[in-house]
Amino acid sequence: MAEAEQVDVVVIGMGPGGEHVAGTLAEAGLSVVGVEAELVGGECPYWGCVPSKMMIRAGNALAEARRVPGLAGTAEVAPDYSPVARRIRDEATDDWNDQVAADRFTGKGGRLVRARGKLAGPGRVEAGGEVFAARRGVVIATGTKPSVPPVPGLADVPYWTNRDAVAAKEPPRSLIVLGGGAIGLELAQVFARFGTRVEVVEAMDGLLPAEEPEAGELLAGVLRREGVTVRTGARASGVRHAGDTFTLALEGGTEVTAERLLVATGRRADLSGLGLETVGLDPGAKALKVDARLLAAPALWGVGDVTGHGAFTHVAMYEAQIVVRAVLGRPGPDADYRALPRVTFTDPEVGAVGLTERQARERGLRVRTGLARLPSTARGWIHKAGNEGLVKLVEDLDRGVLVGATTVGPAGGEVMYGPAVAIQAEVPVEALRHMIYAYPTFHRGVEDALADLRAGEPPAETSAG
Numbered sequence: 001m002a003e004a005e006q007v008d009v010v011v012i013g014m015g016p017g018g019e020h021v022a023g024t025l026a027e028a029g030l031s032v033v034g035v036e037a038e039l040v041g042g043e044c045p046y047w048g049c050v051p052s053k054m055m056i057r058a059g060n061a062l063a064e065a066r067r068v069p070g071l072a073g074t075a076e077v078a079p080d081y082s083p084v085a086r087r088i089r090d091e092a093t094d095d096w097n098d099q100v101a102a103d104r105f106t107g108k109g110g111r112l113v114r115a116r117g118k119l120a121g122p123g124r125v126e127a128g129g130e131v132f133a134a135r136r137g138v139v140i141a142t143g144t145k146p147s148v149p150p151v152p153g154l155a156d157v158p159y160w161t162n163r164d165a166v167a168a169k170e171p172p173r174s175l176i177v178l179g180g181g182a183i184g185l186e187l188a189q190v191f192a193r194f195g196t197r198v199e200v201v202e203a204m205d206g207l208l209p210a211e212e213p214e215a216g217e218l219l220a221g222v223l224r225r226e227g228v229t230v231r232t233g234a235r236a237s238g239v240r241h242a243g244d245t246f247t248l249a250l251e252g253g254t255e256v257t258a259e260r261l262l263v264a265t266g267r268r269a270d271l272s273g274l275g276l277e278t279v280g281l282d283p284g285a286k287a288l289k290v291d292a293r294l295l296a297a298p299a300l301w302g303v304g305d306v307t308g309h310g311a312f313t314h315v316a317m318y319e320a321q322i323v324v325r326a327v328l329g330r331p332g333p334d335a336d337y338r339a340l341p342r343v344t345f346t347d348p349e350v351g352a353v354g355l356t357e358r359q360a361r362e363r364g365l366r367v368r369t370g371l372a373r374l375p376s377t378a379r380g381w382i383h384k385a386g387n388e389g390l391v392k393l394v395e396d397l398d399r400g401v402l403v404g405a406t407t408v409g410p411a412g413g414e415v416m417y418g419p420a421v422a423i424q425a426e427v428p429v430e431a432l433r434h435m436i437y438a439y440p441t442f443h444r445g446v447e448d449a450l451a452d453l454r455a456g457e458p459p460a461e462t463s464a465g
């Protein structure tokens, strides 16, 4: 084996999490090797957040134009996907070329190794035929891959993942979306708005099943009104592909056909091949288990999707900051996921933070919930077309603080920020009730939901004690 080159830190995986750790440490003067098998920047800029949000921006523009009748006259809407495809190539991905990102890292003094990296014992990493010995430690930030369910026939057909959907130059004529989570719903709505006949097939009883059921129900109604077929509680029993048609068979005998099939049934960390066994860790685990300092083993940190704390770029960046502090020996708080925010960028957006009612009850909390419907607020009523939304709050009755909030609406992701601060800072609900909420904003729905918490108080005999 080649003699090991001494460096300070090796980062395996240069997505948003790894790139932030590696770049910041290199800027701080450490000798840092960043190992990347595909593109520096990872899933988010090339096949995830950024291009998908460009698609959504375009779809939303079409939807707003279609809302002109009844509000402001007439508008002729003729969808054309080519500006979207062009923008994804020219502005988001440089045609899937990461030179700018690679230069950004090496410009900070880092060394990039384009290869698949793996551990070769504590503090040692093999990559591209070289071995590195890291004095301060190794960071694993290898992200996730699409998780493809074991539906008979699926592995043998040319299904799409998010990568194919983002790279498409035209919307398909028809599309089956397997999975009604964040990826499935965001992309289903965009393509439908560009004229694709879309059918969403979700195994659980509602859309976005990890979030409050009220949010999934509201979204299902919106999508159906936009012409999307939504099937929930639908289990796929087989898939076949012939000519240019996919046929998805559902338990119960129904068959669904379309030109394309998008599999959006979650993501999984792939720990095999990372050499985790060489440091005494389980390569068959579902995620890299880390502690509140993001340590998986002595001087071995995990960052981002691979840790299983929530597959979001903001989680990767947050964890990266904690690891940077740890490597540099700077003080700072442990990781704290109480106010973990999520936004599904459908229209309406589904903002969520902290616990759902169900999660709070499962933790044994005595909860009280409050719900406000956006169309009943002044701003929602004024907004009219496209005003679907709600605010749902979950209070820990014993502590008198919010532990969860869901904010669905035209600006649902932005409205969530207020409740997020309240949850993180444990602001008493009593104090939230006596704040001034600007009129007529969408976030006044939070005030209404707080009032509903009061109205929804359990009867005196059960609430005592």
Ligand SMILES: Cc1cc2nc3c(=O)[nH]c(=O)nc-3n(C[C@H](O)[C@H](O)[C@H](O)COP(=O)(O)OP(=O)(O)OC[C@H]3O[C@@H](n4cnc5c(N)ncnc54)[C@H](O)[C@@H]3O)c2cc1C
Pocket (backbone or CB within 6 Å): 012, 013, 014, 015, 016, 017, 018, 035, 036, 037, 038, 039, 040, 041, 042, 043, 044, 047, 048, 049, 050, 052, 053, 115, 116, 117, 118, 141, 142, 143, 144, 162, 183, 273, 274, 303, 304, 305, 306, 310, 311, 312, 313, 314, 315, 316, 345
């Ligand atoms: C369609 C879509 C839309 C999304 N939208 C949003 C959004 O709006 N907001 C949001 O917060 N999140 C969104 N996400 C999630 C977001 O993309 C991820 O949470 C984020 O990219 C995770 O960053 P990461 O650094 O953990 O991993 P990744 O971005 O997955 O990067 C990991 C990197 O490691 C590399 N790698 C893996 N194994 C090795 C190895 N052995 N050696 C070397 N390199 C390796 C990979 O090639 C990859 O570049 C979206 C995801 C998808 C798919």
Ligand SMILES: NC(=O)c1ccc[n+]([C@@H]2O[C@H](COP(=O)([O-])OP(=O)(O)OC[C@H]3O[C@@H](n4cnc5c(N)ncnc54)[C@H](O)[C@@H]3O)[C@@H](O)[C@H]2O)c1
Pocket (backbone or CB within 6 Å): 149, 151, 178, 179, 180, 181, 182, 183, 184, 186, 201, 202, 203, 204, 207, 208, 209, 210, 234, 235, 236, 264, 265, 266, 267, 310, 311, 312, 342, 343, 344, 345
């Ligand atoms: N806006 C955002 O922040 C954003 C956008 C896209 C993705 N992401 C991240 O990427 C992750 C992955 O997204 P995703 O949508 O693939 O996963 P997801 O876990 O959010 O949703 C997957 C859905 O597929 C369903 N499903 C699983 N197996 C199925 C089957 N055999 N048949 C039918 N349905 C099935 C699940 O019940 C679930 O509803 C998200 O959880 C999120 O963390 C974030």
